[in-house]
Amino acid sequence: METEIKYPTEKLKCWNKAKEIRLKYYKDYAEAHDNGGLRWAGGAWTFDAIPAGLGDDVYPITSEPYGATIAFDKDLSMKCMEAAEKEGYPRDLCSYMRNYWGSIIIDKYPFGYDDKGEFVPRFQGAKPLGFPKPDFIWQDHICCSHAKWYQVVSDLEGGIPMFTVDNAVGPSNELTDSKIKYVVEQLKDGIKFLEKVTGRDYNDELLYKAIKNHFVSTSRWAETCELNKAIPAPLDEKSIYSLYVLGTLQKAGKQVADFYEKDLLPEVKERVKKGIAAVPNEKFRVMSDTQPPWSFLSIFRYLEKFGCVSIGSLYTFGLIGQWEEKEDGTWGAKTIPDIDFSSRDQALYEYVKYELHKPEWQHFYSCHLKSDMMIRIGKEWKLQGVMLHYNRGCEGLTVGIAENRLALLDAGFPVMAFEGNNADEREFDEARTKAKINAFMETIGAK
Amino acid sequence: MNTRKKNNLYKKKGGSKIELIEQFKDWEKNRHNYAKQWKEKSGGKVIGYFCTYVPEEILYAADVLPVRVLGSHEPQDVTEPHIFAMFCPFCRDCLAQGLKNRYKYLDGLMIAQSCLHIRQAYTSWIKHRPVEFEKFLCMPHKVQSPHSYEFLTEELKTFKKEIEDWTGKKITDSDLKKSIEVYNENRRLMKQLYELRKRDKPPITGEEVMEIVMAMQMTDKAEHNKKLKELIKELEKYNPDREVGSRLMILGSEDDDTVFMNMVENCGATFVIDDHCTGSRYFWNETENGKDPLASIAARYIDRVPCPTKDWEERRRIPHILNLCKEWNVDGVIIMQQKFCDPHELDFVAIEKALKDAGIATLFLEFDVTVPVGQFKIRVEAFLEMIGEEDLF
Numbered sequence: 100m101e102t103e104i105k106y107p108t109e110k111l112k113c114w115n116k117a118k119e120i121r122l123k124y125y126k127d128y129a130e131a132h133d134n135g136g137l138r139w140a141g142g143a144w145t146f147d148a149i150p151a152g153l154g155d156d157v158y159p160i161t162s163e164p165y166g167a168t169i170a171f172d173k174d175l176s177m178k179c180m181e182a183a184e185k186e187g188y189p190r191d192l193c194s195y196m197r198n199y200w201g202s203i204i205i206d207k208y209p210f211g212y213d214d215k216g217e218f219v220p221r222f223q224g225a226k227p228l229g230f231p232k233p234d235f236i237w238q239d240h241i242c243c244s245h246a247k248w249y250q251v252v253s254d255l256e257g258g259i260p261m262f263t264v265d266n267a268v269g270p271s272n273e274l275t276d277s278k279i280k281y282v283v284e285q286l287k288d289g290i291k292f293l294e295k296v297t298g299r300d301y302n303d304e305l306l307y308k309a310i311k312n313h314f315v316s317t318s319r320w321a322e323t324c325e326l327n328k329a330i331p332a333p334l335d336e337k338s339i340y341s342l343y344v345l346g347t348l349q350k351a352g353k354q355v356a357d358f359y360e361k362d363l364l365p366e367v368k369e370r371v372k373k374g375i376a377a378v379p380n381e382k383f384r385v386m387s388d389t390q391p392p393w394s395f396l397s398i399f400r401y402l403e404k405f406g407c408v409s410i411g412s413l414y415t416f417g418l419i420g421q422w423e424e425k426e427d428g429t430w431g432a433k434t435i436p437d438i439d440f441s442s443r444d445q446a447l448y449e450y451v452k453y454e455l456h457k458p459e460w461q462h463f464y465s466c467h468l469k470s471d472m473m474i475r476i477g478k479e480w481k482l483q484g485v486m487l488h489y490n491r492g493c494e495g496l497t498v499g500i501a502e503n504r505l506a507l508l509d510a511g512f513p514v515m516a517f518e519g520n521n522a523d524e525r526e527f528d529e530a531r532t533k534a535k536i537n538a539f540m541e542t543i544g545a546k
Numbered sequence: 547m548n549t550r551k552k553n554n555l556y557k558k559k560g561g562s563k564i565e566l567i568e569q570f571k572d573w574e575k576n577r578h579n580y581a582k583q584w585k586e587k588s589g590g591k592v593i594g595y596f597c598t599y600v601p602e603e604i605l606y607a608a609d610v611l612p613v614r615v616l617g618s619h620e621p622q623d624v625t626e627p628h629i630f631a632m633f634c635p636f637c638r639d640c641l642a643q644g645l646k647n648r649y650k651y652l653d654g655l656m657i658a659q660s661c662l663h664i665r666q667a668y669t670s671w672i673k674h675r676p677v678e679f680e681k682f683l684c685m686p687h688k689v690q691s692p693h694s695y696e697f698l699t700e701e702l703k704t705f706k707k708e709i710e711d712w713t714g715k716k717i718t719d720s721d722l723k724k725s726i727e728v729y730n731e732n733r734r735l736m737k738q739l740y741e742l743r744k745r746d747k748p749p750i751t752g753e754e755v756m757e758i759v760m761a762m763q764m765t766d767k768a769e770h771n772k773k774l775k776e777l778i779k780e781l782e783k784y785n786p787d788r789e790v791g792s793r794l795m796i797l798g799s800e801d802d803d804t805v806f807m808n809m810v811e812n813c814g815a816t817f818v819i820d821d822h823c824t825g826s827r828y829f830w831n832e833t834e835n836g837k838d839p840l841a842s843i844a845a846r847y848i849d850r851v852p853c854p855t856k857d858w859e860e861r862r863r864i865p866h867i868l869n870l871c872k873e874w875n876v877d878g879v880i881i882m883q884q885k886f887c888d889p890h891e892l893d894f895v896a897i898e899k900a901l902k903d904a905g906i907a908t909l910f911l912e913f914d915v916t917v918p919v920g921q922f923k924i925r926v927e928a929f930l931e932m933i934g935e936e937d938l939f
Contacts, residue, residue: 187895191632191886240687243661246858247892254896261859265688267659268697278684281697285688463662464682466669491632494888498662501628502670 166195417458466499752817
């Protein structure tokens with residue numbers, strides 16, 4: 100069913116730049132040692148401004164986007180999954196990490212150099228490199244598996260120095276000085292750990308810059324998502340996935356902060372001003388939840404056949420983005436703290452105080468907090484329905500999802516629940532999901 | 547399914563020994579009646595809790611009876627709208643008890659931060675079966691951090707105040723110290739009981755011990771202490787006529803499956819030690835008698851044998867497990883886990899390797915609300931045959 104074109108559309112001008120930043124990130128990590136630099140590994144939520152204080156030649160690899168990258172390469176992903184299972188790791192564990200562990204076990208990086216010497220993904224003809232072993236692990240822990248993921252990474256690599264920060268100190272509406280200080284003190288211990296394992300002196304000025312980058316990345320990303328309240332929506336969720344990912348790679352990196360602030364945000368503002376739509380036949384608006392099945396992003400394009408745009412999700416808005424309630428009661432980007440840092444303690448305190456408000460950390464304490472935020476998005480982004488991905492690949496983001504469904508239904512939003520897996524394609528049924536979408540479109544009146 | 551065989555040590559009914567064991571079983575089987583009667587008798591409040599990281603001493607000091615919420619091992623369908631099916635069967639079984647109104651007598655409900663799975667049971671329960679008092683206690687995860695002590699002490703100060711406001715009772719340091727003493731006595735007695743299991747002929751089975759620990763989690767500790775003392779006195783002089791067979795350890799996720807224990811112990815084996823939160827992990831360490839009782843309680847929960855959710859960066863549970871194997875002279879280990887229990891799944895590969903390196907055979911089994919006893923029996927028998935093969939030749 101094709102629906103009427105109502106709005107002008109055009110490709111994002113900054114699209115290629117986003118792709119370049121992402122590719123350079125994996126290249127920098129792989130080549131770090133060639134230039135005397137360091138490599139480190141940690142999760143997408145880790146306090147990545149901290150290792151930045153070790154120097155400008157210190158490069159991270161974050162596990163979740165790395166696992167998703169492998170998932171997109173179906174052939175490699177299957178080999179990784181099977182290798183992890185052969186080592187004894189069960190199939191119901193985090194599917195990102197099963198890809199990650201598998202890539203260590205079979206010693207294959209999903210990128211490499213092609214015949215021309217260009218650094219490209221493996222599926223574009225690169226001869227794959229071996230997995231570049233990190234020099235240290237710098238992780239955070241809020242999901243009850245986070246630190247344990249990296250115990251396994253360390254086990255598989257024969258031991259890697261590891262430091263993990265416990266950031267599970269309770270919901271942001273119950274923050275106290277004691278809770279903030281607990282995290283700050285761990286970060287201070289972490290800095291000592293980094294100095295010890297790398298033999299480098301720590302540079303507080305680099306830390307301050309990285310924290311400021313972090314503020315900019317997370318606030319500007321939220322501001323960009325806020326612009327999707329507009330009708331027509333300037334961005335669709337499939338595109339959002341390719342953009343938010345930069346924040347999951349290195350939110351404290353200057354290249355990411357600059358991209359969000361100087362490239363993406365102005366362009367999306369311009370799209371709203373000119374009424375440029377992501378989906379030119381937009382008639383219905385929905386949101387999703389949790390990570391998508393990365394091998395099957397085509398389901399978001401399938402929605403467009405019905406004139407339906409997925410405007411994003413609490414996941415894409417709040418995984419990296421920082422938000423606050425504005426004076427008029429609506430949700431908007433968190434105000435960037437107007438602070439000059441004068442000491443390590445003060446900088447760390449402000450960093451932690453800011454970060455503990457992350458929307459996607461709140462449901463770890465209560466699914467009802469998440470329901471409230473989802474209902475808010477439903478109302479403020481003017482949605483007709485919600486698609487919930489019951490994601491077998493991530494216990495952390497599906498915790499409480501069934502209660503979210505009930506709350507959304509109570510609030511009057513039609514809900515389509517579909518089961519799948521973010522990074523294990525064996526657990527996603529594309530045909531069945533499309534059949535569900537057909538029925539859901541009928542429910543919301545799009546068919 | 548009635549597969550349970552009589553396996554207790556006391557074949558003749560009517561003796562004081564069987565009465566003692568039966569008392570613990572009765573408390574466990576009739577947990578709801580016990581709590582209701584306690585409430586009626588004492589006029590106090592009863593709180594349900596979901597995880598053994600809940601600092602019960604503070605509740606007990608306020609004359610509140612803490613009872614651990616456990617499942618009933620019955621197939622059910624009431625939790626499907628509330629918890630996604632990829633989460634562990636234990637958390638669904640627990641929530642089912644609430645949704646079926648089996649804990650209607652609870653005045654409060656609480657959880658300490660541990661795994662995400664059981665947290666869902668708590669958050670769903672308080673929404674759909676509201677109680678007078680509810681609490682999510684922010685137990686730190688990084689128990690290996692020196693800063694966790696101060697952090698938890700502060701959390702406990704807040705918690706104590708909330709309990710005082712709820713109950714209307716001021717909790718003094720003296721109340722806390724008395725409570726700590728009752729709890730410590732309970733822990734000491736349990737360790738004495740476990741010591742008896744080191745004997746060549748342990749005077750008690752693993753199934754019976756499981757009943758005692760479960761009863762421990764749902765009764766007034768002072769009452770439990772009294773019966774436990776009597777039992778230990780009897781067991782000290784008891785020489786069982788039952789074949790011990792292979793000496794086993796069981797470890798893994800929450801496990802209160804006495805049917806399984808019974809089946810294994812009827813296959814020519816005896817569980818002599820465990821590492822479960824329904825076993826030794828619950829009581830292994832005491833609260834030190836420090837100046838500040840809240841700081842001492844915090845230290846006790848930080849320093850206890852960890853649940854895998856908190857056992858990082860170093861895996862400190864592994865040397866503890868190896869030590870238990872050595873001290874209790876274990877022939878083989880059954881590693882069980884509740885299906886989908888991620889924290890344990892992330893440990894068992896390393897545990898299996900450590901045990902293998904130590905020359906100890908393992909059998910891995912995945913549990914659900916009901917276990918396939920027949921299938922498991924075949925696997926257990928094969929395992930026992932394997933570890934006992936030296937005796938064959």
